[in-house]
Structure formats: C-alpha cells, structure tokens
Amino acid sequence: MHALIGVVLYLLLAPVAGCLLAGLDRIATARMQRRQGPPLLQPYYDFRKLLSKQGAQINAFQGFYVGGFLVFTALAGGLFFAGSDLLLVIFALTVGGVLLVLAAASAGSPFAHFGAERELIQMLAYEPMLLMTAVGLYLAGGSFRVDELLGAPAAPLIVLPGVLLGFLFILTIKLRKSPFDLSASHHAHQELVRGLTVELSGPHLALVELGHWYENVLLLGILWLFLAPLGWPLAAAGTALAYLLEIVVDNSSSRLRWETTLRASWLAALVLGATNILLLHYLQHHYLSGGLL
C-alpha cells in the first residue's frame, strides 16, 4: 500500500516538481549571467506550446521510441519511489536512455546521428559510476531495496564520501550540463544545432521534456538516499545545494571533448567510487565485524 502511494505520487507530482526545477534552473542561470531570466513557469509554457504544434513524425519508429523513453524513465522513477530494488531502477533508466538514442538514430539527419553517438558515449561514461553508486549503497545499508536503505543504520554520507562525489560527478552528465553536455545541452540557446533532439519536434519534443522532468526528480531522489539520515530539512538543503553547484559548474565551464569526458568520468568512477567501495569492504570484513558500519 505504501509502495502504491509512492508510485502514484511520483507519477503525478514528479512532472510538476521537474518543471519547477527547470524553471528555477533557468532563472538561476540567467541571474548568474546578470540577466532577469524567464518566468518560473517558462518550461510549462514551452511544454504546452510544443504539445499544440503541428505533429511531424519523420518515420514510423520515432514516436514509439520517444514514448518508450518516457515510459521507461517514469517506470524507473516509479520503482524507486515504490521503494523497490535500486538495480532495477538503474536498468529501467538505462533502457529509457537507449530508447532516446534510438529515437535520434532513426532519423536520416547526420546531426541526429552525431547526437545519438554522443549520447551513447555519455552513457558509457556515466554507467560504471551509476552502478557503483548502487553497490556502495548496498555495502553501507545491507540492501539494494530503497525502502530498506532509507531505514539503514549507517549514514552513507560518512562511509561513502567517494561514492557520493562520484555520483555528483556523473549527475552533471545526466542533467545535461556543461562541461559534459555532449549530445544536447540543457539550455537550447547554448548551441548551434541540438544533436539529440534535432529531428524531434512539436509533441514529440514535449514528451522528451516530460521524460527529462521525471528523470531529474529520480536523480535527485538517488542523491537524497545519501543525505536522508541527516533528517529531511538538512537533506533538502543538501540536495538544493548540490543542484545549485551543478548550475555553477554549468555556467563556468565550456563543453569538453568526448575523449576527455569519457576519461574524466571513468577516472572519477575508479578513484572516487571503486576506491571507496574496496576500502569500505575491507574495513567491514577485517576490523568492524561487530557490525559498527
């Protein structure tokens, strides 16, 4: 019953939260550039406009892939907020990501193919650290299930500092922020041609936006798992601070080459993620078998 309420609340409220988050993001970005910025509800206006535009499906698969991206992303978030298995969440999220790549690759445009290829490279970059986040949380909390992790005695913040930093690193990629926004920038006006979504238009583009809102709420939910033992006011402040940090990074860096992106994120996964996990595993088995950690 608890799980069902979580799913329903997520499916209904995540688009609202994701939309407001996108609006706040655009205002904060504008203020950092000494501009006033758009109204808070601008992403909603954009979404409504895109829905009302003429539909232009360039082949039979595109709509199916875009719909699949939305469904699997919402499924990943639904599983998370139902308190289900974190590995399942990550797998569903990955399937959603692959479907978005297919949507771009199904078009004939070379720009769309560039976008699809770069999105795959991004996935290659963030997947190892995303999986290590789940493994790290398992070691700290003794379970892959989100509901059990929330009640776990050990604070992930203390035993998983490396994994948290590694997750924040790949969060920049997942939120489509500079310097890792290879396939499509979060802010449309920052690039000449938006690779991934170049051939998606009107209602299809609206569905992609909706999918990103679901995705961003889920990602902040995973971050919440690290901060939850602090109590909700501090956890909320921490999540907001992390998001603000992402905006600062976005505004103070330019796009990197794909080789650098891949190298940097794998290095982060190895140095921050794997080292933390191995050390924690070692400590748990040799020194603290009494169950302190």
Next chain:
Amino acid sequence: MSHAAKSPWVLHYDASSCNGCDIEVLACLTPVYDAERLGLINTGNPKHADVLLITGGVNEQNFEVVKTLYSQMLEPKVVVAIGACALSGGIFRDCYNIRGGVDTAIPVDVYVPGCAARPQAIIEGVAKALGILQAKADGRDLESKKAVA
C-alpha cells in the same frame, strides 16, 4: 488556448544581408535586452522554431533554401522580414542575382524597416509577430475543435 506567444523560439537566417541587420538581431538576443525573459530562445533549428527572423534580399542561389527553411517549420509559424533589403531588395534590388524582398519566396507576416533596423524596431516587430502567432494558434485550435464536432 495555447501558449504560443509565451514561448517564441526563433530561427535567424541571413538571406543576403550585408550583416548590418544581423548584428542588430543578435544584439537583441544579448544579455542587455535579455530576450529570454519573454521566453524567447534562439534555436537555430527550423523544426523547433516558431518565428523566422530573416534579413537581406532573396537571391537566385538561396531562393530554394529560404523556401525549404520555411517548409520545415511546423504550424503555427510567423515570418519577420528585417531591414530594407528583406522588404524590397533594398540597395541591391537591381543586382542581376537578386529576386527582391523575402516575400518573393515565402509569405511574410511583419515587415521591420530600417538600414540597419534598430533593435527597438526589431523587438517591436517580434512583439507584433507574437500577436499574429497567437491568433494563428487560436485559429488552429478552433479548426481542430470544428473538425471534432
């Protein structure tokens, strides 16, 4: 009612302008005028754009390009011709390769005069175009409702 006028995504194309008007168009998009506070985004992609800002006269070589760009934009859409050359061919109108103003290739909704057009005039032109865009969007809503009924 749709939110067409609250979220104008523009495409800027230089047909055969001397770049004077283009510099003024880009000036409108800088932080000084902060066009994003009106929801305006420069997309660079006709499939995402609602407003086509076009400068310069149409010549024999880009006649087809202008028509393609216009046809790739999805309804509802508006075209703003900016500067004397986009209106009539301007000082280039007698050149052997110039066909004339933008309306020799595609329908134009708003004409912004000037050589070069001033940013204030461009912003006013875009504001007028947004009214037309909204009217077109509402008209489309009405038509689709009629079709259902």
